[in-house]
Amino acid sequence: MKILIIGSGxxxxxxxxxxxxxxxxxxxxxxxxxxxMEESSKKIQTFPAIGVFDFEKISSLxxxxxxxxxxxxxxxxxxxxxxDKLASxxxxxxxxxxxxxxxxxxxxxxxxxxxxxxxxxxxxxTFSNETAAISFINKNDEKLYFIKASGLAAGKGVIRAETKExxxxxxxxxxxxxxxxxxFIIEEGMIGEEFSLFAICDGDSYQIIASAQDHKTAxxxxxxxxxxxxxxxxxxxxxxxxxxxxxxxxxxxxFLKGMIEEERPYVGILYLGGMITKKKMFSTHTNIGIVxxxxxxxxxxxxxxxxxxxxxxxxxxxxxxxDDLENCTVEHDGKxxxxxxxxxKGYPDDSSQAKGKRIFGLRDVAKMEGIxxxxxxxxxxGDEYVVNGGRIFHLVAEGKTISQARERAMAAMAHIFxxxxxxxxxxxxxxxxxxxxT
Numbered sequence: 001m002k003i004l005i006i007g008s009g010x011x012x013x014x015x016x017x018x019x020x021x022x023x024x025x026x027x028x029x030x031x032x033x034x035x036x037m038e039e040s041s042k043k044i045q046t047f048p049a050i051g052v053f054d055f056e057k058i059s060s061l062x063x064x065x066x067x068x069x070x071x072x073x074x075x076x077x078x079x080x081x082x083x084d085k086l087a088s089x090x091x092x093x094x095x096x097x098x099x100x101x102x103x104x105x106x107x108x109x110x111x112x113x114x115x116x117x118x119x120x121x122x123x124x125x126t127f128s129n130e131t132a133a134i135s136f137i138n139k140n141d142e143k144l145y146f147i148k149a150s151g152l153a154a155g156k157g158v159i160r161a162e163t164k165e166x167x168x169x170x171x172x173x174x175x176x177x178x179x180x181x182x183x184f185i186i187e188e189g190m191i192g193e194e195f196s197l198f199a200i201c202d203g204d205s206y207q208i209i210a211s212a213q214d215h216k217t218a219x220x221x222x223x224x225x226x227x228x229x230x231x232x233x234x235x236x237x238x239x240x241x242x243x244x245x246x247x248x249x250x251x252x253x254x255f256l257k258g259m260i261e262e263e264r265p266y267v268g269i270l271y272l273g274g275m276i277t278k279k280k281m282f283s284t285h286t287n288i289g290i291v292x293x294x295x296x297x298x299x300x301x302x303x304x305x306x307x308x309x310x311x312x313x314x315x316x317x318x319x320x321x322x323d324d325l326e327n328c329t330v331e332h333d334g335k336x337x338x339x340x341x342x343x344x345k346g347y348p349d350d351s352s353q354a355k356g357k358r359i360f361g362l363r364d365v366a367k368m369e370g371i372x373x374x375x376x377x378x379x380x381x382g383d384e385y386v387v388n389g390g391r392i393f394h395l396v397a398e399g400k401t402i403s404q405a406r407e408r409a410m411a412a413m414a415h416i417f418x419x420x421x422x423x424x425x426x427x428x429x430x431x432x433x434x435x436x437x438t
Contacts, residue, residue: 001314004029004067006052006082007074010341010374010394011299013037015073016044017372018306018313025314029065031058036375036385036393039366052077055085062091069094069317075152078295079105094317096268100259101295103266108150108183110293117258120250120282120289124187126150130171133186137167144189147171151180155216155228156348160189190289192277193432195236196301199252199272200316202325203265206256208244209330210308211236212301213432218348220428227348228391231429232339233402234304237436238276243288247274250284255293267320271298303374303394304337335398338405338430340413344377345422347390354422359385359392361416370405371412372396387418402433 003019005012005028013036016028020041030037031054033046050057052074062070072082072095081098095101103110108126115121127133137145142163147170149157157177161167167186174181195213199206212234218224239247251272259266271294277287297306306313310331319325344351359378362385366373374396377389395412399405410427417423 001025001068002027002029002065003314004031004058004062004065004070005033006031006058006070006072006077008032008034008052008376009299010376010391011297011302012073013040013374013376014302014306015071015297017041017374018309019071020044022312022314024312027065029061029067031061034375034378034388035380036362036373036378039363039375052082053080055082058082059086059089059091062086063089068092069314069321071095071317073296075101075104075294075296079152092321094268094320096266096295097264100264100266100268102264103259103293104295105152106150107148107185107292111185111187113258113262114290117254118283119254120284120286122188122190122281122289124185126183126185127171128183130174133171133184134168136186137164137171144191145170146187146189147174148185148187149174149177149181150183150185151177153177153180156226157181158226160226190275190277190281190291192275192287193238194291195238195274195276196298197239197247197272197274198297198301198305199270200320200325200330201256201266201268201270202320202323203267204256204260205326206252206270207325207328207330208248208252209269210234210305210332211239212298212304213238214298214301215426215429220426225348227343229298229300230341230343230426232300232304233405233430233433234301234308234337237433243276246286246288247272250286250288251290268295269297271296271301300339300341300394303339303396307372307396307398308333308335308337335400336402336405337396337398338402338409339394339396340409340425340429341376341391342393342395342413342416343391343424344387344389344418345424347424351390354387354418354420357387357419357422359387359416359418362393365395365412365415368408368412370398370408372398387422392418392423402430402437406430406434
């Protein structure tokens with residue numbers, strides 16, 4: 001088999017390695033990919049000249065290389081309809097069609113869908129007028145709100161507001177997201193513990209893959225602006241067997257049924273961002289609510305989940321195409337994994353001072369026991385690697401316990417440097433899980 005993955009970050013690197021592990025996969029192509037991917041396996045080849053929106057070039061490459069599956073791993077090309085375009089060319093792909101992917105790329109529509117199908121969500125209002133939104137805040141009680149850009153914003157389109165003044169500032173900040181922020185949502189803040197849960201779907205059935213817990217804010221101590229993700233652990237100890245039963249009954253089952261009813265059958269990876277709240281606050285009389293749905297693997301969740309899947313990953317994807325998913329079981333190796341995002345100093349606001357700076361220690365760290373490195377904002381210059389983005393790499397450590405995985409991760413991070421002291425990362429990834437175990 002030959003696989004083509006669309007994307008360039010740590011998620012796509014983790015996917016490339018998952019496919020490359022399969023004895024059935026001869027070659028894994030990644031467009032555009034990043035310069036660190038080819039270090040991982042001789043099977044992996046990147047195509048930096050092909051962007052995620054170069055639909056004609058992607059189609060031509062898929063035909064030329066006789067690709068068996070195009071895995072559309074990134075949210076932007078899914079929202080732009082790449083899966084639909086490939087289907088029109090007779091090219092097999094994995095990922096939801098544009099209408100199904102709207103569950104992520106249009107948060108206003110997504111919340112309305114959830115309301116129609118009685119899924120557990122907080123109270124919310126949708127706005128496209130700044131004055132009306134500020135008036136709404138002024139006449140309501142002061143409480144925790146989240147103001148969310150309706151469109152895609154690279155994981156940074158959500159602003160937390162604990163006071164009316166913060167809420168007004170967040171509303172005005174929606175303009176900086178351009179078209180994505182023209183429509184936005186103001187919703188009641190859920191207080192509790194977040195989790196990420198991933199399922200693979202074939203339209204009318206699904207299999208839960210695994211859980212994780214992301215750390216979104218930029219700085220140690222869960223402070224600072226929202227980012228695309230500063231680190232992750234898997235599995236999430238916040239979820240019990242009872243919690244998974246509730247999620248299946250009140251969220252996943254009605255979601256899949258609702259998408260069929262609305263003629264948008266969901267095929268691909270479904271990412272449930274959820275919250276276990278301190279009190280029951282939903283129409284389903286439960287304390288598990290939906291933060292958001294995403295229509296693909298999370299990043300950095302993919303980096304901590306995919307390495308632990310025992311199944312031949314290519315065979316799982318094939319089972320979707322053959323409508324045989326209900327006969328599959330996703331198996332895991334039982335290890336705990338922690339990911340730390342190595343970022344350019346100043347991320348997510350302005351990390352331009354770090355661009356082009358040399359990165360030291362990557363190759364040595366990649367050889368350490370229990371450590372895997374996934375490239376993201378990395379570029380090769382001669383025989384050296386330099387910074388080429390906000391999130392530079394994801395370091396994943398595995399262990400029998402969260403303590404062992406954390407110790408390995410922190411020890412490995414100490415061996416990586418960016419010229420001019422331009423490396424930024426959190427030192428407390430997995431703190432909740434560590435507290436649960438100690």
